[in-house]
Amino acid sequence: MSDVKIVEGIAQDYVNKALRLSYDAFAKKFRLGFRDAHDLTRLFGDSVDATSCFSATVDGRFAGILTFRSGSREFYGLSLVALFSRFTPVRALRMLGNLLLLSEGVGPHEFIVETLAVDPKFRGLGVGTALMHEAEAKARALDKRTMSLGVITENHGAIRLYERLGYTTTKTWDSFLVRLVSGSTAVHRMEKSLGSE
Numbered sequence: 001m002s003d004v005k006i007v008e009g010i011a012q013d014y015v016n017k018a019l020r021l022s023y024d025a026f027a028k029k030f031r032l033g034f035r036d037a038h039d040l041t042r043l044f045g046d047s048v049d050a051t052s053c054f055s056a057t058v059d060g061r062f063a064g065i066l067t068f069r070s071g072s073r074e075f076y077g078l079s080l081v082a083l084f085s086r087f088t089p090v091r092a093l094r095m096l097g098n099l100l101l102l103s104e105g106v107g108p109h110e111f112i113v114e115t116l117a118v119d120p121k122f123r124g125l126g127v128g129t130a131l132m133h134e135a136e137a138k139a140r141a142l143d144k145r146t147m148s149l150g151v152i153t154e155n156h157g158a159i160r161l162y163e164r165l166g167y168t169t170t171k172t173w174d175s176f177l178v179r180l181v182s183g184s185t186a187v188h189r190m191e192k193s194l195g196s197e
Ligand SMILES: CC(C)(COP(=O)(O)OP(=O)(O)OC[C@H]1O[C@@H](n2cnc3c(N)ncnc32)[C@H](O)[C@@H]1OP(=O)(O)O)[C@@H](O)C(=O)NCCC(=O)NCCS
Pocket: 024, 025, 028, 116, 117, 118, 119, 122, 123, 124, 125, 126, 127, 128, 129, 130, 150, 151, 152, 155, 157, 158, 160, 161, 164
């Protein structure tokens, strides 16, 4: 039986690994948004910190990451200045489009799971489920009413996991532009009410 442990925050030694895993998760969702893992590191490097993530270990080895945001309009703690100073205008605009899409309609009472990614070596052991449970506990402690996340149609495994945890699709974006930007058939917002348990 594997020993799955979740902690709030992340040890410094694991940050690069976590960013690479997050990149793999995001690359699926935003085909055109990021060129490589380095892009993601430049963009989100500052946001993987003790105040915005949970990390997982299995038998003492880093296994997965969940990053979150709780109810502010800021996405990944990013400012426009940071976005446009780190990327060319075209790439910055493309990323902004993606980020705005996922932020649309997000209210102050929502707890948003931005990234969930488990190392392929440790999948199927309950790490993703354990990270989601910790995120929900945190959201309840912060008096949030709703959990919210974005997922693409093709990510059947993740959708099954979220449905098993009680999430339902509340919005679907499937316009030509969204398909082009996401590289998927559609992007879905899935939500779970925290008042129902
Ligand atoms: C989605 C993801 C986070 C799930 O993590 P996980 O630690 O494998 O999750 P769990 O073990 O708690 O449950 C995983 C589900 O996948 C199944 N599974 C079993 N072995 C698996 C494997 N080797 N790989 C993937 N899924 C597996 C489990 O049976 C379970 O499904 P169930 O509903 O049938 O029980 C992980 O597959 C992942 O990192 N995927 C790539 C990134 C990604 O897509 N993130 C989500 C973006 S929205």
